[in-house]
Amino acid sequence: MKDVLRILEQDARTTPEEIAAMTGRSPQEVREIIRQAEKDRALLGYHAQVNWEKAGEEQVWALIEVKVTPQRDVGFDAIAERIFRFPEARSVYLVSGTFDLAVTVVGRTMQEVSAFVSERLAPMETVQGTVTHFLLKRYKEQGAILDGEDRPQRLPVSP
């Protein structure tokens, strides 16, 4: 299964036939693996990775440190869920260190992001405090360098 997922992770558009040729499996087998991985949620989705700035749309990103009081029986999970249900929250992680939850938020303007923090996140009863870091420049995301590396030139024919 992993060989199929590795190929899809690199390029989600690779067809089952192509994956079959690359792995030596049959296309039917590849389709079955994909179906099962989707079912197991080992395969979460197929997205285009868009750099909206290049596409002419302004976005404001912020990393928010959230310090919370864990609750009896559910620990951090309940508060994490209350936060990750918001579509504005792009990622939510529980981390070790001086705060508990690391939340990435994206919005169209700084006002929009700060409104989300001050009106939705901070007032939650178990949230003790938040620190908002607005991103000034994004260099690399999910393994992709945003400004792109120059393709080095190979000689077209070499021994």
Next chain:
Amino acid sequence: MTERRAPGEGGGRRPTVSQRVRQIPASGIRKFFDLLASMDGVISLGVGEPDFVTPWTIREAAIYAITSGQTMYTSNYGTLELRIALARHLERRYGVSYDPHRELLITVGVSEALDLALRALLDPGDEVLLPDPCYVSYGPCAILAGGVVVPVPSSIEHDFRLLAGEVAARITPRTRALVMGFPSNPTGAVMDREDLLAIADLARRHDLLVVSDEIYDRLVYEGEHACFAALPGMQERTVLLGGFSKAYAMTGWRVGYAAAPAEIIEAMMKVHQYVTMCASTMSQAAALEALRRGDEHVEEMRREYDRRRRYMVAALNDIGLSCFNPKGAFYAFPSIRTTGLTSEAFAEQLLLEEKVAVVPGSAFGVSGEGHIRCCYATSVTEIKEALERIDRFVQRRRATFPQ
């Protein structure tokens, strides 16, 4: 002062270029290079190097070497640190042990190491056995070293392996050495341990030296690479050549090595010290980092090449260009006989009509005729597009060529 003039400058004068150099042909690849330079939109399967950039940790080590002032010559043998790391690496991978002080030499790529080995081993008129087809420089280097080249044919019927019987049939009292390179550029063929044992037996019986170019040792996709020097009794008569270019995507760094008995390394070093002094210092720092932390990257690249390999071989066979299963390096070597074209005509017409560059098999020896070399060290997207174009081209040729 002796007078030397350009050819044609006056009748009867000796040619400017030496007879020995005139005797070696220009690389068959060169011609395509010139043709290609004038074209746009070409997809090239004609390269002989990885499409990956050298892993960052290796590049970073070289940058550090430069900023910390490692800009002087190193020992003629190469830095001791690198030789020690290399000795451990060879011991760990193949169980062969070389003394880093006397039996290893760091060179400017395997290309230099091959040249040194042949110059160190050959006397004028000594015969050198080479697989045909083989890498383009074996023959010319042997000739430049005063040797006489004896090609040993191989063919698709035996997956382009070098057969001991074919070798034996060409051994004479003048035979001094066998030069071979497996996994093979251009065919992608590998020799397993059994195949090599048969060659080793010949080497022992006829007292041959074997120069084994194992630059593609890390790019084997089925089975394990068999190191010739690791076979019983072979280390004492083998010059093992290897390098960093293919495994670690370091072609431009020009760093390779030779491992051999002290007497041979000493002789090779003598030539090396007068010709190049030492391999580039920063490149040696990079090579050391490659040995220390490069393994994971090698494995990642190997897996990626394997996917492309399977894809390309399946697609070539679908097109009807029958292709044996190349288990190593990054080349497929399909037969193009069903098109009725020579490999050179095929490559030239394919380039002009469909803008796909491949290398004619004949550039690697007469036994390469009827084949083309397709390199799969390029993105799957490009491979896909290239194969679609090749398919169109082949269909057109088939329509006019009676089967």
